Amino acid sequence: MGKSNRNTDRRQAAEALRKQQAAEARRRKIVFGVAIGAAVVLIGGLLVWGIWMNSKPEYEEHTPAARTTDTYGVQIGDGPVQVDLYIDYMCPxxxxxxxxxxxxxxxxxDAGTVTVNYHPLAILDRLSNGTEYxxxxxxxxxxxADAGEQQFLDYTLALYANQPAENSEGLSDDELIRIGTxxxxxxxSWQSCVEDERxxxxVQEGNASATGDQGVSATPTAKVDGEVVQNSEFAEKVQAAIDAG
Incomplete structure (x- = not known):
């Protein structure tokens, strides 16, 4: 092979290597850009969530006239077995x-065997299109609950009977009042309590307590004498606690 041919081969090899390196650099740039873009989207989503949470207005905390626990539960009954139910009225x-x-x-x-502590939470506020249903x-x-334990239970059942879909605006205050009346x-007096957002x-403090100190991350969550139980085993676990007492 002549000298000119060897030079040509070297130039061609060098050019091929340069093109390969340039392509690799472009690939790394694209991958890096996609990763940065994904990170920006993730961070942006977290920022939006944080801003939404922090932008919620603070309400003055009024202690209910009804019997309540120091963990923001509405007490129903007077039995020895303690049942805690963490619920959200938009939760199917x-x-x-x-x-x-x-x-x-x-x-x-009715039998006097349990005390049921209902914890009404607001975990799904984010799924009511800004109305905080x-x-x-x-x-x-x-x-x-201020009107009586049975009224609380009846109103809870009525709210579930009229439960709005997730990702809807939920029921209006007028509809909540109509259901109650x-x-x-x-x-x-109950209507005034609702209208005053008393x-x-x-509820805001109870939600923070449940999702923070009490470790509740989903609804419904059921506890029997302080221990979380599977929803499918709820009746069995409560009856076992009653029988053991």
């Missing part, structure tokens, strides 16, 4: 849970 699984166990819960309460419904239910028979702050 909570509706199913209540439908499955409401009659049994009522029988335990879970908070509003929870506060209205706590107002119903027409379906449950709650009076004008227990929005209490």
């Amino acid at each position: 699984a909570c509706n199913q849970f209540e439908s499955a166990y409401a009659e049994q819960i009522q029988s335990w309460v 879970s908070s509003r419904a929870a506060a209205a239910a706590v107002c119903a 027409e379906d449950v028979g709650l009076d004008a 227990y929005r702050g209490w």
Whole structure:
């Protein structure tokens, strides 16, 4: 092979290497850009979530007239077995849970074997298109508890019977009031409590307590004498605690 041919081969090899290196550099740039873009989207999403949470107004906390626990539960009954139920009125699984166990819960309460502490939470506020339906419904239910334990239970069942879909605006305050007055028979003082948003702050603090100190991350969550139980085993675990007492 002549000298000119060897030079040509070297130039061609060098050019091929340069093109390969340039292509590799472009690939790394694209991959890096996609990674940065994904990170920006993730960080942006987290920032939006954080801004949304921090932008929620703070409400003054009023202590309900109803019997409540220091962990923001509405107390129903006077039995020795302590049952804690963490619920959200927009949660379909909570509706199913209540439908499955409401009659049994009522029988335990009537028999004096359990105290049921209902914790109305607002985890799903983010799924009501900015209306904070879970908070509003929870506060209205706590107002119903002021009228009596049975009124709270009846209003809870009525809210589930009229449960709005997730990612909807939920029920309006007027609809919450109509359900209470027409379906449950709650009076004008209850209506004033709802209109004044009297227990929005209490619900807000209860939500923070449940998702923070109490370690609740989903609804419904059921505890029997302080221990989390599977929803499918709820009745069995409560009856076992009753029998053991």
